[in-house]
Amino acid sequence: MAVPPESDKKDFFPALELKAAAFSLPVLRLLNQDLASIAEQLDAKIRQAPGFFRHAPVVIDVSSLSEEDPVAFPPLLRLLRDHNLIPVGIRGGTPAQNRAAQGVKLAVLNESIQTVRANAAEPKGEESPAPRFKIVTRPVRSGQRIYAPGGDLSVIAPVSSGAEIMADGNIHVYGPLRGRALAGMQGDLNARIFCQNLQADLVSVAGRYRVSENIPAELKGHAVQVFLEQESIRIERL
């Protein structure tokens, strides 16, 4: 799918590709700099959805802080990392605040994350933000549609017949999968579907699909993975 940037040279073996990608990241807007109350309130937030915040990249929004106040970045970063968050950049800073952020290896993000990521790619590197993912813990009922744009979808509950789960990346279902599962919605041929108990109405990877009628009976009810092999759907027991 992806064309290497210098495909005209036949003997050129690319070691990397540069691509633009849009990620949506949680933004942590600071309303003051009282570290104790930040820690306490962050604790409460994370307790509501521990899985969602674990190793989640976050952008620090400083636009609500007073402009003269220098932001005490080192203790703030330590606090975020102690909460298993990965601070990747700041937003809404004054020039002085931005310089301070760059001093502690934070990217300075503008309004649109996508445009900045192209510029900010080179100073970063070791801390590339994890792609967006979605975790669903309640049963997905007939008629419900769940989409994880830009990443993986994990469902830790049954997916009912008539429900539809979709992801740009992989799909994982820990429970019976009875509905429709569509991985690689943006055309990623490497996306896969993993499930503990396959009873799906339909499985699809990057637009190729297989309906229930065409899924061999011996695979039904088993833990399987669904992936593409030479652009056609393959289902294999795990």
Added chain:
Amino acid sequence: MAKIIVITSGKGGVGKTTTAASISMGLAQRGHRTVVIDFDVGLRNLDLIMGCERRVVYDFVHVINGEANLSQALIRDKRCDALYVLPASQTRDKEALTKEGVGKVLETLSQTYDYIVCDSPAGIEHGANMAMYYADDAIVVTNPEVSSVRDSDRMLGILASKSRRAENNEEPIREYLLLTRYVPERVQRGEMLSVEDVQEILSLELLGVIPESQAVLNASNSGIPVILDAESDAGQAYRDVVARYLGEDVPHRFLDTRKKGFLSRLLGS
């Protein structure tokens, strides 16, 4: 603050109104001040099942439109002082139920009552949405057959995404499964889904199983909630359901085929 319970299913004819009548009567008999509301505007039945159809003057829609006040529209049950019925209008359509209007009525009621039981119409349209929107708890009435199970599943999805609790990101509605019109003999013959089958598909806490019973039809025809027929299996099953809903630990009954009596064994039938 009253607890608001919606009796819902998606599919029609599965026993929502029978259930609403019996559960509200059961709660009231235990001394909880209870009001049961018919949300099936245009196709009202609850008044018939409750046996108060000849006493309806004003209805739910009158109250919402401010044409009558609640005390004029509420009908006190003659058998139980703690139970009131708010009938639906037969001459209007479901659009008469506005979110604000319903909310206001429920709020007023919840100051005086312990339980508000909302009898939902079938379907997943406006009427059913209004019945479930403000609910704290939902009892999903399901028959042991595939179309009913799928419709219940759909309704559960709507409860999880379109209710007030879902919209305000509050703790989700507590959902219970009530399996009705169950015939253990037919389950054994493989003609009907078993309790386990249904639970496996819906993965929901089982509140009770109501056996298929002639007593239900008899009770409906005579305007008596079947829970008052203490002799009948369905009436006893509803009593168990109310007890379980209130947190008592009651074993499930009526799940197995009836043991043949001495006489019928003797006669070989």
